[in-house]
Structure formats: C-alpha cells, structure tokens
Amino acid sequence: MLDDLFVYRLxxxxxxxxxxxxxxxxxxxxxxxxxxxxxxxVRDVADRxxxxxxxxxxxxxxxxxxxxxxxPPRFHVSHVRVGRxxxxxxxxxxxxxxxxxxLIDPEVASPIWAELLDAGVVPCGLGARxxxxxxxxFPLHGNExxxxxxxxxxxxGWCCNEATGFIGSETIARARAEGTAExxxxxxxxxxxxxxxxxxxxxxxxxVGAVTSGTFAPSLELGxxxxxxxxxxxxxxxxxxxxxxxxxxxxxxASKPLYAKRS
Numbered sequence: 001m002l003d004d005l006f007v008y009r010l011x012x013x014x015x016x017x018x019x020x021x022x023x024x025x026x027x028x029x030x031x032x033x034x035x036x037x038x039x040x041x042v043r044d045v046a047d048r049x050x051x052x053x054x055x056x057x058x059x060x061x062x063x064x065x066x067x068x069x070x071x072p073p074r075f076h077v078s079h080v081r082v083g084r085x086x087x088x089x090x091x092x093x094x095x096x097x098x099x100x101x102x103l104i105d106p107e108v109a110s111p112i113w114a115e116l117l118d119a120g121v122v123p124c125g126l127g128a129r130x131x132x133x134x135x136x137x138f139p140l141h142g143n144e145x146x147x148x149x150x151x152x153x154x155x156x157g158w159c160c161n162e163a164t165g166f167i168g169s170e171t172i173a174r175a176r177a178e179g180t181a182e183x184x185x186x187x188x189x190x191x192x193x194x195x196x197x198x199x200x201x202x203x204x205x206x207x208v209g210a211v212t213s214g215t216f217a218p219s220l221e222l223g224x225x226x227x228x229x230x231x232x233x234x235x236x237x238x239x240x241x242x243x244x245x246x247x248x249x250x251x252x253x254a255s256k257p258l259y260a261k262r263s
Contacts, residue, residue, distance in 0.1 A: 055099030083108030096136030
C-alpha cells in the first residue's frame, strides 16, 4: 500500500487527488510513470490550494452560517466561492465525525481561518485528529498502511475489486484466497498504561504482533490502539498483553470501531 488518499471527481474527465503531504512527491512520480500507458495528463497543482478541515457535529451548521455556502453531502464535492474566490467544498474528513474540507485559494486562507475562529471554530492539531481517527479505527499510512502490508491484512478487502485488473490485483486475490499470517485488530488496555507505536503484543512468553498506533482514547477514557497480530488471535475478546515501556499491560482484542457516535 503506497498511500491512502482522496480522489475527487470534478467533471466528466477531471479528477483532483489529495495525497498525504509527506508522500506528495512520491505519489506524483508514481502516477506520472503509470500515466504513460494512458491518454491522461497528470499535473501538480498543490500550490493552488490550501486546505481547512472543519470537523465535528456542528461543523456544517457553523460553515453554512459563517461563509454562506451550500455544502455537499458526505463523500461528495461541490464548486463554491470562498473569500470571493473559486473553491471546493468536500464532504470528507478523517475524524469519524461529520464535516467538510475546504480547498481554497492560499491567498484567502488566513482571513477565512480568522473568520471561522470568530464563528466559534476551535483549532486543533494532528494529535487531536489522531485520537479521533484511532477511536473509530481509521488506518493511517505509515502506521497501519505501509508498502510491506496489503489491504487484506489491513481489513480493507471491501474496497478492492480484483476483477478490474488494477495494479497488484493478482497479489490481492492470492492473499484473499489463502488468508494472511497476520491481520489488523483493535484493542483496549485493561490495566493502566498508554500503548504506543512499536510496543510488542504478547501472549504468554511469545510475541504475537506489534502495535501500529496507540494513545489514550479520550472518548473511552482508557488506553487503546491498533496492532497487527497473528490471524488466529484476531477474534474480539481474545486476551493479550502489551509491553508498554517494559511493563506488561493486560489488554483485549476489541470490535471495530472502538467508539461509535451517539445518535
């Protein structure tokens, strides 16, 4: 898995791809190489956009009131004007909450940011985003998703259709048919302790996996995370231990998501 990204369809034959920032150059080069076999033009337009992500149960109401724009449904994109400039409003985000990501002209990003703050939006950083995505078990590239892992291991077989013949489809079909030695699971800590990436997952005297992401989950008020473990241990309720800085902490495999929004 080379990256996890969003592809927005802007027209019949126009698409905008938003990559992880750290992978932008690598992704662009890879897409450029693959495009040689197709009637397609790949352009780098990263300098045309700034992104502001407004997420949470009140995000849509605040945006509509503050900016006076019509927002698209979840997983749709619409052309709007923000700060009197053309912009894209995208019904996406990686927090498990509803919300919108605004792709706007970089020149108006600062005043729009200030306008949203005046409307009551509270700034947060990647650490806060990471606790939210982890509570709802969204995998992250560089943690759960890496070039050494495949989508079947990561529980993402639902988004792979091998019949389309995509690059890597034969490998995915084989992994689906034969199964994988390890699989991605969620877990919660039953003792005190906060798991972190790289912590060994133990069962008895044997290491049976490793933590990919771990944190104190504020909505659950306990330590939680995700890990790759031996496939036979993936059943929710299975007891394991996490080695947190040399101390073994009792833990249990949990169903995904760890946290579900209350209606």
